[in-house]
Amino acid sequence: MTDETAVKRIWVFIEQEEGRAHQVSWELMGAATRLSKELEGSQVEGVLLGYNVAHIAEEAYRYGASRVYLIEDPVLEKYRNLPYSVGASKLVQKYKPEIFLIGATTLGRDLGSSIATRVRTGLTADCTELAIDPNLKILAATRPTFGGNLMATILCRTHRPQMATVRPRVLPLPEPLPTATGELIRESLDLSEDDIPVKHVGFIPREGGLNIEYADVIVAGGRGLGSPDGIKLLEELAGLLGGVVGVSRPLVDAGWISYEHQVGQTGKTVRPKLYIAAGISGAVQHRVGMANSDFILAINTDPNAPIFQIASLGIVGDLYEVIPELINQVKAMQQGTERS
Amino acid sequence: MHTVVAIKQVPDTTNVRINPETGTLIREGVPAIINPYDLHAVELAVRLKEHFGGKVTVITMGPPKAAEALIECVEQGADRCILITDRKFAAADTLATSYVLARAIEALQEEGPIDLYLFGLQAIDGDTAQVGPGVATRLNVPLISYALHIESIDPEARVAVVHRKTERGIEVLRTRLPALLTVLKEIAPVQRAPLPNLIRAARYKPEVWSSTDPVPFDQDQIGIRGSPTVVGRAYTPAPRQAGDIIRVSELGLQECVKRALQNVQASGAVDLASIVDAKRPTDGNGGEHS
Numbered sequence: 185m186t187d188e189t190a191v192k193r194i195w196v197f198i199e200q201e202e203g204r205a206h207q208v209s210w211e212l213m214g215a216a217t218r219l220s221k222e223l224e225g226s227q228v229e230g231v232l233l234g235y236n237v238a239h240i241a242e243e244a245y246r247y248g249a250s251r252v253y254l255i256e257d258p259v260l261e262k263y264r265n266l267p268y269s270v271g272a273s274k275l276v277q278k279y280k281p282e283i284f285l286i287g288a289t290t291l292g293r294d295l296g297s298s299i300a301t302r303v304r305t306g307l308t309a310d311c312t313e314l315a316i317d318p319n320l321k322i323l324a325a326t327r328p329t330f331g332g333n334l335m336a337t338i339l340c341r342t343h344r345p346q347m348a349t350v351r352p353r354v355l356p357l358p359e360p361l362p363t364a365t366g367e368l369i370r371e372s373l374d375l376s377e378d379d380i381p382v383k384h385v386g387f388i389p390r391e392g393g394l395n396i397e398y399a400d401v402i403v404a405g406g407r408g409l410g411s412p413d414g415i416k417l418l419e420e421l422a423g424l425l426g427g428v429v430g431v432s433r434p435l436v437d438a439g440w441i442s443y444e445h446q447v448g449q450t451g452k453t454v455r456p457k458l459y460i461a462a463g464i465s466g467a468v469q470h471r472v473g474m475a476n477s478d479f480i481l482a483i484n485t486d487p488n489a490p491i492f493q494i495a496s497l498g499i500v501g502d503l504y505e506v507i508p509e510l511i512n513q514v515k516a517m518q519q520g521t522e523r524s
Numbered sequence: 525m526h527t528v529v530a531i532k533q534v535p536d537t538t539n540v541r542i543n544p545e546t547g548t549l550i551r552e553g554v555p556a557i558i559n560p561y562d563l564h565a566v567e568l569a570v571r572l573k574e575h576f577g578g579k580v581t582v583i584t585m586g587p588p589k590a591a592e593a594l595i596e597c598v599e600q601g602a603d604r605c606i607l608i609t610d611r612k613f614a615a616a617d618t619l620a621t622s623y624v625l626a627r628a629i630e631a632l633q634e635e636g637p638i639d640l641y642l643f644g645l646q647a648i649d650g651d652t653a654q655v656g657p658g659v660a661t662r663l664n665v666p667l668i669s670y671a672l673h674i675e676s677i678d679p680e681a682r683v684a685v686v687h688r689k690t691e692r693g694i695e696v697l698r699t700r701l702p703a704l705l706t707v708l709k710e711i712a713p714v715q716r717a718p719l720p721n722l723i724r725a726a727r728y729k730p731e732v733w734s735s736t737d738p739v740p741f742d743q744d745q746i747g748i749r750g751s752p753t754v755v756g757r758a759y760t761p762a763p764r765q766a767g768d769i770i771r772v773s774e775l776g777l778q779e780c781v782k783r784a785l786q787n788v789q790a791s792g793a794v795d796l797a798s799i800v801d802a803k804r805p806t807d808g809n810g811g812e813h814s
């Protein structure tokens with residue numbers, strides 16, 4: 185038997201809503217698995233809180249957890265800061281993980297700092313890169329600061345766990361192993377509804393339900409569109425490619441399209457397979473939101489536009505010529521395969 | 525109704541430049557502003573005072589220069605401002621920052637009851653969004669982060685109904701007061717400061733608290749000593765490897781687009797031709813040609 189207290193536990197908080205796991209949890213599981221290869225004696229484990237959520241543990245094993253700590257309680261049915269942070273902190277105090285990773289979602293950013301404060305440890309915010317420092321054997325968590333102008337690698341030398349929140353979609357989603365299993369450890373919360381000062385009294389679902397973070401193809405436009413009509417052109421191409429429309433911030437500020445479409449530091453971080461940036465100059469605040477896309481096709485009239493520095497391929501040209509031609513040629517390709 | 529607002533003075537990150545040789549921030553000539561979210565928090569507190577009576581207290585931890593930011597809050601309508609400043613507070617991470625702010629608030633609680641604590645969602649320089657939740661946890665008051673709108677607030681019954689924005693929509697939450705909110709900009713539009721406030725602000729001197737007086741802060745929990753996180757390395761982001769650039773003016777439109785699509789196909793990122801099968805199986809237009 186392994187010595188339980190000597191195991192260096194790398195924990196991933198498994199975010200779930202209504203019994204469905206948020207994909208960032210598995211992105212983190214992939215990161216934790218990579219970290220554990222660099223950290224001798226370590227093991228990847230999941231932390232799952234909620235009500236009627238035990239089935240998610242099975243998924244966690246497939247994404248790399250060897251063990252899942254589960255607290256199921258009616259007061260955890262919908263997320264609230266107090267019961268979640270009390271529950272997670274209790275687990276931390278009992279099992280003393282070495283590292284604890286949480287998604288930098290609205291839920292994770294609300295929860296992470298409360299846990300870190302309760303257990304009095306350090307928390308690195310909104311990381312985009314995680315590594316084990318080869319000399320110190322501790323977590324080196326890198327995050328963009330000052331509006332993406334500066335990257336800072338942050339260490340937590342003496343306090344445990346070393347905590348970090350990580351933005352969704354900056355780390356790749358690992359392939360699940362369909363046969364993997366693990367060990368479930370159940371713990372209790374010991375809080376009653378009367379102990380909790382915040383109550384859910386309503387919910388207004390977001391209109392449209394657009395989720396550009398998880399789109400495979402994004403056709404994005406910027407100020408180079410010149411008028412709100414240009415968005416129709418983006419929509420047409422996006423429709424052909426099974427994608428969605430993204431934009432730079434000035435278009436949202438001008439009221440041409442809703443905030444849900446904004447990519448960048450104050451918008452969404454995206455990681456599509458194909459990102460088409462048309463009439464977008466490529467300001468750093470935009471780039472931090474899309475630079476991890478697999479293929480970036482930039483279309484801009486200005487050959488010196490900074491977007492070309494990160495483009496996989498750049499076309500110097502007018503988007504009002506290039507996009508209609510893209511639409512033509514893509515249509516031709518698709519019709520070609522349909523006929524064959 | 526007594527509201528305490530925490531504000532931070534930040535460099536205007538729109539103007540931040542990086543020294544390309546050293547990878548460090550050029551702070552000279554970068555204007556200091558009130559963190560944009562915090563402006564809205566102060567504004568909300570002032571609106572609540574207008575409606576319910578009471579007062580607005582603003583606190584900040586920062587260098588002596590942060591007094592400027594507090595004076596702007598008096599222009600906005602704050603009654604009392606406290607600058608918590610001492611070299612010993614320097615290089616605090618969010619754990620140490622939340623300790624200082626929570627301890628200062630506890631000292632204010634001894635003077636009289638407080639109904640509401642307002643923080644910005646996040647500071648535009650540090651960008652962590654961790655200070656508000658940290659302070660709420662330390663004070664053991666309910667936390668509502670990403671607060672978008674106050675539907676109702678009743679200082680007598682000590683309850684409020686607050687809208688919280690999440691990825692999926694808006695949660696409507698009822699909370700006991702006092703509570704701590706971290707606010708989005710939509711919480712209250714910033715209005716032009718009225719003249720009497722400007723006159724008062726011109727003569728106003730914020731209270732200054734040090735690390736020992738009037739509150740004896742635990743010296744092990746402040747500044748660099750009280751901060752578990754340290755910045756190991758700071759650098760400018762490495763640019764992604766740039767690919768080819770082709771010009772419509774040289775190759776012509778059709779050829780440029782053809783090459784672009786070939787490149788996308790060859791990269792294996794997406795199979796453009798097959799997308800139609802997966803995503804548009806019932807599209808009428810495609811059917812015409814088959």
Ligand SMILES: Cc1cc2nc3c(=O)[nH]c(=O)nc-3n(C[C@H](O)[C@H](O)[C@H](O)COP(=O)(O)OP(=O)(O)OC[C@H]3O[C@@H](n4cnc5c(N)ncnc54)[C@H](O)[C@@H]3O)c2cc1C
Nearest residue numbers: 406407408432433448449450451463464465469470485503
């Ligand atoms: C704190 C902060 C946060 C921010 N957050 C974000 C954010 O989240 N997301 C974001 O996008 N921005 C953000 N910004 C704004 C950012 O700094 C830039 O101002 C913005 O990204 C620029 O948008 P743009 O590229 O569309 O416009 P511009 O910079 O004006 O670029 C327009 C481009 O279109 C090209 N063009 C013009 N006509 C054509 C044509 N016919 N065909 C092809 N090309 C053409 C031009 O050559 C130019 O390169 C933020 C700024 C700050 C200060």
Ligand SMILES: Cc1cc2nc3c(=O)[nH]c(=O)nc-3n(C[C@H](O)[C@H](O)[C@H](O)COP(=O)(O)OP(=O)(O)OC[C@H]3O[C@@H](n4cnc5c(N)ncnc54)[C@H](O)[C@@H]3O)c2cc1C
Nearest residue numbers: 308309530585617618643644646647650651652653654655
């Ligand atoms: C490059 C860099 C990276 C950093 N990364 C981290 C990190 O990952 N983890 C970490 O713990 N610390 C980090 N810090 C330290 C952190 O910036 C400071 O602790 C800072 O004092 C508070 O954090 P913030 O600016 O992120 O505030 P946020 O938590 O984003 O601020 C939210 C709100 O809290 C209030 N507030 C914040 N600071 C003050 C203040 N001084 N006085 C009054 N009210 C305030 C305001 O209402 C503000 O709107 C970093 C610092 C630098 C320079």
